[in-house]
Amino acid sequence: MTRSVFRFWLPLGFTLLVSAFLILPVLLSVLAGVTLNWQRGPAGGLTFRWVAEVWGLYADTVLRTLLLAGATAIADLLLGLPLAYVLARHPSRKARLMEELIMLPVAVPGLATALALIILYGGWQSLRGGSVFILIGHVLFTLPFMVRSVLAVLAALDIRTLEEGAASLGAGPWRRLLTVVLPNARPGILAGALMVVTLSVGEFNMTWMLHTPLTKTLPVGLADAYASMRLEIASAYTVVFLLMIVPLLVLMQKAAAAASGGR
Amino acid sequence: MGGQPERRTQTPLAIRVEGCARTFPDGVRALDRVDLDIRAGETLALLGPSGCGKTTLLRLIAGLDHPDPGGRILFDGEDVTALPIERRRVGMVFQSYALFPNMSVAANVAYGLKIQGMAPDMRRARVTEMLEMMRIAPLADRAIDQLSGGQRQRVALARAIAPRPRLLLLDEPLTALDAKLRDALRVEIDQLLRALGTTALYVTHDQAEAMALGDRVVVMTHGRIAQIGTPYEIYHRPAGRFVADFVGLMNRIRGTLSGDGVRCPGGIVPLAAAGPSHRPAGARRPGDGAPVEIQFRPEDAVVAAPGQGHVRGTVTASFFLGDRVRILVEGVGTTPLTVETGGRIDPLTDATLAAGAPIELRIQSAPLAPEGEA
Structure with a gap:
């Protein structure tokens, strides 16, 4: 069987072209990060010196970023799970409205949200200067993703009827929560948590406004490196960033597939 | 089980x-x-x-x-x-x-x-x-x-x-x-x-x-x-x-009480058809000329030989359902009736069940109700 030009080769070529368009800048940046001297090009020799230097300069930033992402995920779980559960149990117009409302921080530019936070909490010095301030911003921005992810799974399951089934067999509220609601919401919780961690690690707009020189995160440090250091170090920073974010993205894909495709 | x-x-x-x-x-x-x-x-x-x-x-x-x-x-x-x-x-x-x-x-x-x-x-x-x-x-x-x-x-x-x-x-x-x-x-x-x-x-x-x-x-x-x-x-x-x-098909024929029967456009249904057990308890028998309604289920009527039926109408359609044949009849009451007959009859070839054919029905039991009620 011969493969038709129009039905196979053309779409394949187009796909490859788009992929190249998306990935080429990233690849070049990575290459720059491991090149001894970008003026002379890769032919002049490759090195991990710049990556090591970035690690030396920004290790605390990496750690803070990870801790922030973890804390964001935990806070989102504590706030988002009950919220998603309530919304799933009471699918009314008001619930829809509430869902839209928590999406607002995503639609509004991060800078505007950050400004609003500074106006609200700025006078509170101990808060303004710490990482918790950034955490508040990240939770505000990522919470809707957690809620939506869990809500989608709960709604598809018709959690209300499942709980009624459990109740008819004698299960009280806590037992229903532990044996029926949470186990069945797990794919949504997992997908939501990975999404939230990924968003938190990569968030720049809001964090840039909220940070202090002592509370930089990875993307802010990246901007810092681009602005103040040689190109190779800034590019090496990209390598570090990718090493952290790509595994998260892959896990997220898998979790999303598990959540939508059933067990 | x-x-x-x-x-x-x-x-x-x-x-x-x-x-x-x-x-x-x-x-x-x-x-x-x-x-x-x-x-x-x-x-x-x-x-x-x-x-x-x-x-x-x-x-x-x-x-x-x-x-x-x-x-x-x-x-x-x-x-x-x-x-x-x-x-x-x-x-x-x-x-x-x-x-x-x-x-x-x-x-x-x-x-x-x-x-x-x-x-x-x-x-x-x-x-x-x-x-x-x-x-x-x-x-x-x-x-x-x-x-x-x-x-x-x-x-x-x-x-x-x-x-x-x-x-x-x-x-x-x-x-x-x-x-x-x-x-x-x-x-x-x-x-x-x-x-x-x-x-x-x-x-x-x-x-x-x-x-x-x-x-x-x-x-x-x-x-x-x-x-x-x-x-x-x-x-x-x-x-x-x-x-x-809601629980099944019900035929209704409106008519007036006359003597021992109910006069309707298709003929006279004898009151005997409305067995005593079907009369609402304590109901008084209305006088002659009173408007009344007869109700019966499709299986309570049978197709009669010419001259043997209570009422006469015209077949509008008939459907072979496998175990029985459903016949729609008009001209008896104000609304079309649905009756059913068993046996091996093929409405596609049997001329007596073709649309437009005259048909006579005997109604075997039917409760009587003053018009507008029930």
């Missing part, structure tokens, strides 16, 4: 619904004040169109919903109105089955037993017994999403009856299945309910299902009970036009 389940020690429960109404928060009154007695051990079918309040009533009895203030639900005389479903010891089968997708078939059936605190080995034995009874033993370790609709239904039934509930509630359990499977499972559920001897409440919008399964049938409309009776009573002595039409 596969194994013969012996009658269980659980004594059946009598249920009393007293003045229960239900108004939803948005102001919709789903159920008007209803009083109802469910006898111990009987299967009561709640029948009605969607939105008639039958599911609301079931949910009140189940404990999934609570009546407006003033209403009471009594289980064997004990007021359970305030108890949630998990403390009423009922079993329930949901229209969507509500099986737990995070558990295997066996774990689903064991769920209620675990809550009762049954020892693991007894639990396993009971689960096996239930699965065998529902003939799904080979599916014990399957995940729920690997089951067909009919298999899910069996698991749902096994799960509901495993803890030996005092009352079994079934909310349109067969609606999601195709016709053939529905018929087969209907027979099985009937045998199961008789074998268990548990009081059961069966909600359905399918009159055939209600009549086949119910010891008594409650017909509901617009949040009220229209009639309570045995399937025979509901079908042959409907309490009103709504019930008559």
Whole structure:
């Protein structure tokens, strides 16, 4: 069987072209990060010196970023799970409205949200200067993703009827929560948590406004490196960033597939 | 069912619904004040169109919903109105089955037993017994999403009856299945309910299902009970036009009383046809010339030889249904009649049943009602 030009080769070529368009800048940046001297090009020799230097300069930033992402995920779980559960149990117009409302921080530019936070909490010095301030911003921005992810799974399951089934067999509220609601919401919780961690690690707009020189995160440090250091170090920073974010993205894909495709 | 389940020690429960109404928060009154007695051990079918309040009533009895203030639900005389479903010891089968997708078939059936605190080995034995009874033993370790609709239904039934509930509630359990499977499972559920001897409440919008399964049938409309009776009573002595039409086809001929018959456009139906048992109790016989209405089911009329019939009309259409032939007749009353005849007649070749052919009917039994009533 011969493969038709129009039905196979053309779409394949187009796909490859788009992929190249998306990935080429990233690849070049990575290459720059491991090149001894970008003026002379890769032919002049490759090195991990710049990556090591970035690690030396920004290790605390990496750690803070990870801790922030973890804390964001935990806070989102504590706030988002009950919220998603309530919304799933009471699918009314008001619930829809509430869902839209928590999406607002995503639609509004991060800078505007950050400004609003500074106006609200700025006078509170101990808060303004710490990482918790950034955490508040990240939770505000990522919470809707957690809620939506869990809500989608709960709604598809018709959690209300499942709980009624459990109740008819004698299960009280806590037992229903532990044996029926949470186990069945797990794919949504997992997908939501990975999404939230990924968003938190990569968030720049809001964090840039909220940070202090002592509370930089990875993307802010990246901007810092681009602005103040040689190109190779800034590019090496990209390598570090990718090493952290790509595994998260892959896990997220898998979790999303598990959540939508059933067990 | 596969194994013969012996009658269980659980004594059946009598249920009393007293003045229960239900108004939803948005102001919709789903159920008007209803009083109802469910006898111990009987299967009561709640029948009605969607939105008639039958599911609301079931949910009140189940404990999934609570009546407006003033209403009471009594289980064997004990007021359970305030108890949630998990403390009423009922079993329930949901229209969507509500099986737990995070558990295997066996774990689903064991769920209620675990809550009762049954020892693991007894639990396993009971689960096996239930699965065998529902003939799904080979599916014990399957995940729920690997089951067909009919298999899910069996698991749902096994799960509901495993803890030996005092009352079994079934909310349109067969609606999601195709016709053939529905018929087969209907027979099985009937045998199961008789074998268990548990009081059961069966909600359905399918009159055939209600009549086949119910010891008594409650017909509901617009949040009220229209009639309570045995399937025979509901079908042959409907309490009103709504019930008559909902549980089957009802023919109506309007006419005037004259002597021993009712004069209508197609002829005279002798009053003898309206047997005494079908006369509403205590009803006075109206005088001559009074407008009256005759009602009869399609199977209460037979096609008569020329000159032998009570009334004469014209065939408008006839349909071969396999076991019988359905004939639409006009010219007898103001609206077309539907009658049925058995036997091996092919309406496509039989000229006497062709559209436009004259036809004579004998009406064998028909209740008489003053016009406008019933």
